[in-house]
Amino acid sequence: MSQAKEPAWRDWYRDDLSYILHPATALKAHHEEGPKILVEGHGIYVKDLQGRQFIDGLAGLWNVNIGHGRAEIGDAVREQIGKLAFAPRFFGFSNLPSIALAKRLVDMTPPHLTRVFYTSGGSETNESAFKMARYYFKLNGQPERFKIISRNQAYHGVSMGALSATGIQGHRDMAAPLVPGFSFIPAPYCYRCELGLSYPSCELACAQALERKLQEEGPDTVAAFIGEPIMGAGGAVVPPPEYWPMIEAICRQYGVLLILDEVITGFGRTGKRFALEHWDLRPDMLSLAKGISSGYVPLGASIITEEIYRDLLDKAPAGAPFPHGFTYNGHPVACVAALKNLDIMEQEQLINQAAEVGAYFQERLRGFLEHPLVGDVRGMGLIAGVELVRDKASREQFEPIGKAGSLVAQRAFEGGLICRAILDTVAFAPPLCITKTQVDELLRVFGEDLDRGQEALLDQI
CATH class of the missing domain: 3.40.640.10 (Type I PLP-dependent aspartate aminotransferase-like (Major domain))
Structure with missing residues (x-):
């Protein structure tokens, strides 16, 4: 009986690991975990090689302002x-x-x-x-x-x-x-x-x-x-x-x-x-x-x-x-x-939309100040950072610094949201075409993954 053929995406994974030096990437972890290969995008969403859909909460690298897929x-x-x-x-x-x-x-x-x-x-x-x-x-x-x-x-x-x-x-x-x-x-x-x-x-x-x-x-x-x-x-x-x-x-x-x-x-x-x-x-x-x-x-x-x-x-x-x-x-x-x-x-008046939806985004984000992990929320329009702390009163950070941010960003990715950990600040900058309904979706996913991140961090203390 012949062995089942490996899915085609595995070839792409192997080729990525065999031929590419990735920028701003932890190389050893990358070889252990494999690449995140994106193949398609529309609006605020992108899909990977296996068909999983993600909210692009960072607009690529702070740059896809009009959103993906504009023919x-x-x-x-x-x-x-x-x-x-x-x-x-x-x-x-x-x-x-x-x-x-x-x-x-x-x-x-x-x-x-x-x-x-x-x-x-x-x-x-x-x-x-x-x-x-x-x-x-x-x-x-x-x-x-x-x-x-x-x-x-x-x-x-x-x-x-x-x-x-x-x-x-x-x-x-x-x-x-x-x-x-x-x-x-x-x-x-x-x-x-x-x-x-x-x-x-x-x-x-x-x-x-x-x-x-x-x-x-x-x-x-x-x-x-x-x-x-x-x-x-x-x-x-x-x-x-x-x-x-x-x-x-x-x-x-x-x-x-x-x-x-x-x-x-x-x-x-x-x-x-x-x-x-x-x-x-x-x-x-x-x-x-x-x-x-x-x-x-x-x-x-x-x-x-x-x-x-x-x-x-x-x-x-x-x-x-x-x-x-x-x-x-x-x-x-x-x-x-x-x-x-x-x-x-x-x-499409995207700058006006960024002002209006951005105000809503910032207001909704400030609600996370009630979360035990969140020490600070800051931003303007459609750029924001949520800083994570071990102790809100003293602003004490988790050790090593950057651990909490990386863990929450990874949990977010697993939950279908792309954001960026900057040490222990989770950064957002979604495409300007994002709607209030999509902001709610983004922050619902983030809230769930923030809770999951908190559980994982407490387990490690």
């Missing part, structure tokens, strides 16, 4: 490939989709931001911002202004420059020593203030730390400060309302460029087009990626002020090219995907 983008991409699949943008060349998208981005952002530099994603975008900031000061006769100030827990990418501005030690250790000239101030993480203070009696010491750092480094040596309006990979950290106006005022006082990293928060994630609108900020450079194309095709962009552009134009050596660029800068297919993505956002 309109595929149609637009297919048409563009048939016309012109690639065109360089070096040496003055251009293409129609990149021009149309640049105009649209400038129209969407604050009026002082006027020039678009394209990249393929967030790391390249922030890398480009740092290079342009340093070059700007060189052209203005201040080459000594090369330093960049960032924040502890910040995430700005993993290329060497962007990684040097990332304040998450686990990322930094891999490639240390990193690029010199980067320094850090405390994050506005009120629940676990690293300064040991409490809001509002702290008088925003974490923001005032920027001025102290400038004095420590020498104000005339600092080119830029970079920050995410809401910290994503640092734990979905939302700053107090006074924080960003204070940071911006300090940057202006000392002539330091303000780089806002809206790679995660841009394109409706917080209920507005860009999170900067919550504080009426005027950054010198705005870093965009992820939601710009909803992840359908890789794309990023840095939008800079006309003042910076004019200095790049007028003060560079005569005849010298702008000395920076990437092969896929302004890729026509990526730009077409982004244009169609923005069309969908506008036609």
